[in-house]
Amino acid sequence: MLLLLAALLLPRPAAAEDGYDLWLRYRPIPDADAEAYRPRLAQLVAPAATPTQRATRDELVRGLGGLLGAQPPMSDAAKVEGALIVGTPASSKQIAGLKLATKDLGREGYRIRTVEFDGRDAIAIAANTDAGAMHGAFHLLRLLQTGQPIDALDIREVPRTQLRMLNHWDNLDRHVERGYAGESIWDWHKLPDYLGPRYADYARANASIGINATVLNNVNASAQQLTPMYIEKAAALANVFRPYGIRVFLSARFSAPVEIGGLKTADPLDPQVRAWWKAKADEIYKAIPDFGGFLVKANSEGQPGPQDYGRTHADGANMMADAVKPHGGIVIWRAFVYSHETPDDRAKQAYNEFVPLDGKFRDNVMVQVKNGAIDFQPREPFHPLFGAMPKTPLMMEFQITKEYLGFATHLAYLGPLFEETLRADTHARGKGSTVAKVVDGELHGYRLTGMAGVANIGSDRNWSGSHFDQANWYVFGRLAWNPELSSRDIAEEWTRMTFSNDGDIVQPVVAMMMGSREAVVDYMTPLGLHHLMGRGHHYGPGPWVEGGPRADWTSVYYHRATKDGIGFDRTTRGSDAVSQYAKPVAAQFDDAGRTPEEFLLWFHHLPWDYTTRSGRTLWDELVVHYSRGVDKVRDMRRTWNALEGRIDPERHAQIATFLAIQEKEAQWWRDASIAYFQTFSQRPLPDGYAPPAHPLDYYESLEFPFAPGNG
Incomplete structure (x- = not known):
């Protein structure tokens, strides 16, 4: 008995967690904080007449019950004491009676205010719609979770972008292209009849960070997605998501009229093709009344498109936009394109194809542009299309899944990458014309605005393959709501x-x-190098990759290393990609001395003895950067290991293991890259820097035919 008592009195380690709850854990907060919160949260006054209202009330009951240790009683009384009052002027007489200003909140905005109600302190969450009230409820729970005071709240939030979307690159066989967290969470075989709880939890997580749209399938789309069987399955998911304010979109294969429609052509100007798409849109909207519209990848990486028939991207997008417009739908047309012939510089392709079409798209078309002109590299300068198409709404496309940043095992928080892009100044209308102001419509007055993120979600219990990768989903949603955060x-x-x-x-x-x-x-990829990954799967270093069907699918195309130097000359003396930017930006990038050093080799081919800002030669600076990256990972490992016992054992152990993998692979990247580039530089490593552990032919011999996420 004494031993049992002693065991009960010993401090208990943090409870094991598997990451399923994401950031909505709602674990009990310290008693002192709970006591400070309870007086204003003694009752919950929230309507429950609609599915969204019920979802909001249920979330508050779940959250307050978990955080405060007891669920607040619910009431619909006119007089309340110490209450949380939630709703719209139309759904709640208490909210109506408070006369809080809501006219400027739009459809999804909200206000959270500490108020006096019948002589008692209360908190009001007011909005114009049920969706806005839900967003406000999640905001209040976030304040409690992070230990913020609630005694004098006066918060007004309105999303800066209208469409905040996840793009799932999920296939019907449940394989996820560039997915590193297991299979697709959409179990198409069991749909529409079986709707597992994970679907609702997915919707809850997205709603909590303001995401309001999802594209269910891969942009490399299968036409089968548009058949009646799969429309019914998509409708079942839409029914789950609808109470959380999330609309479903589908990626559409441009050649679907031929593949599943029995037509002989997919020419967008053909009347039969146009009629087919109109009928298909009518069919989808009958099953999914709030269907958002189509996302289209066309004439890129072998995908069919309007150029197959001598038509333009505008011709293709407008045909599909006409089909969905009667239903209030939109078409999102991706700008990630390049021609069948290898160009002088692939970075120029999207600009060259789309800028001449500015103003020629229907008013329900958005052009979705990747953050950089190549392909989600660890670092890229902002895409020159931002600021260059004032008459066409441009939608940002970020990649949340880390195709080029170490998959699920490398800790790479993408917030700084997203922020770096959004704060970049396009100078399109003078200084201060940031990418964020393009995307949110402020700069050009876009009628439609949005931001998309290629999802990192899969069937792994922790959703994203690693616990820290959850933060990339989270930061995307928060920045899509407000790009200035x-x-x-x-x-x-x-x-x-x-x-x-x-x-x-x-x-x-x-x-x-x-x-x-x-x-x-x-x-x-230090100092502006890019696209140095292994062929196809993009796992591990491959600066030696050359040959194959296209030069611009190789590494040597991008780094252009020779005995004379390294880097891609995109100046006015080279490919002239710099001239696609506004003049002040172009002038900066055209001058190696003024180019930010993180983009140096993106825009310039420089000799190995070029003097960098540190005073070191370019070769020595590359070695320093490669080595510094490994040292930083070692520092992260030491930091994390020092937290053992402070984090629950299950999550701590997995993260510690992944950091060990990251250190090993960072060393691999460093050594393989230095071994390869040294064959061109023919220079020794600077003093104090260890040589690669193996000769170059060892690194070149490594093969990974089953690396995850390969398309």
Whole structure:
């Protein structure tokens, strides 16, 4: 008995967690904080007449019950004491009676205010719609989860972009292209009859960070997705998502009229083709009344498109836009394109094809543009299309899944990457014309605005393959809602919700996160190098990759290393890609001395003895960066290991193992890259820097035919 009593009195380690709850863990907060919150949360006054209202009330009951240790009683009384009052002026007489200003909140905005109600303190969440009230409820729960005071709240939030979307590159066989977290979460075989709880939890997680749209299938689409069987399955998912304010979109294969429609052509100007798409849109909207529309990848990487018939991207997009417009739908046309012939510089392709079409798209068409002109590299300068198409709404496309940043095992918090792009100045209308102002419509007055993220979600229990990769889903949603937010602030918010509010945990974890992406850039693609990954699967270093069907699918096309130097000359003396930017930006990028050093070799081919800003030669600076990246990962490992016992054992152990993998692979990247480029530089390593562990032919011999996520 004494031994049992002693065991019960010993401090208990943090409970094991598997990551399924994401940032919505709702674990009990310290008693002192709970006591400070309870007086204003003694009752919950929230309507429950609609599915969204019920979902909001259920989330608040779940969240408050978990955080405060007891669920607040619910009431619909006119007089309340210490209440949380939620709703719209139309759904709640209490909200109506408070007369809070809501006219400027739009469809999804909300206000959270500490108010006096019948002589008692209360908190009101007011909105114009049920969806807005739900967003406000999640915001309040976030305040409680992160330990913020609620005694004098006066918050007004309106999303800066209209469409905040996840793009799932999921196939009907459940394989996820560029997915590193297991199979697709959409179990198409069991749909529409079986709807597992994971679908609702997916919707909850997205709603909590403001995501309001999802594309269910891969942009390399199968026409089967548009057959009646699969439309019915998509409708079942839409029914689950609808209460959470999330609309379903589908990627459409341009050649579907031929493949499943029995037509002999998919020419967008052919009347039969246009009629087929109109009938298909009518069929989808009958099953999914709030269907968002189509996402289309056309004439890129072998996908069919309007250019197959001598038509333009505008011709193709407009045909499909006409089909969905009667239903309020839109078409999102991807700008990731390049011609059948290898160009002088693939970075110029999208600009060359789309800028001449500015103003020729229907008003329900958006052009979706990747953050950079190549392909989701660890670092790219902002895409020159941003600021160059004032008459066509441009939608940002980020990649949340880390195809080029170490898959699921490398810690690479993408907030700084997203923030770097959004804050870049296009100078399209003078200084301060940031990419964020293009995307949110402020710069050009776009009628449609949006941001898309290629999802990193799969069937793994922790959703994203690793616990830290959850933060990339989270930061995407928060920045899509407001592109001006700080990625550091978001990292702290996520850390507090995911791990702990203890400052001794928060500070080192946030420091790890904020330095992680730069570490990856250093050991993979320093100083503006890019596209150096293994062929096809993009796993591991492959700066030697050459040959194959297209030069611009190889590494040597991009780094252009010779005995004389390294880098891609995109200046006015080279491919002239710099001239696609506004004049002040072009002038900066055209001059090696003014180009930010992180983009140096993106825009310039320079000799190995070029003097960098540190005073070191270019060769020595590359070696320093490669080595620094490995050192940063070692530092992250030490930081994380020091938190053992402060984080629950299950999550701590998996992250520790992944960091060990990352250090090993960072060293591989460093050594393989230095061994290869040294064959051109013919220079020794700077003093104090160790040579690669193996000769170059060892690294070149490594093969990974079953690397995950390959298309």
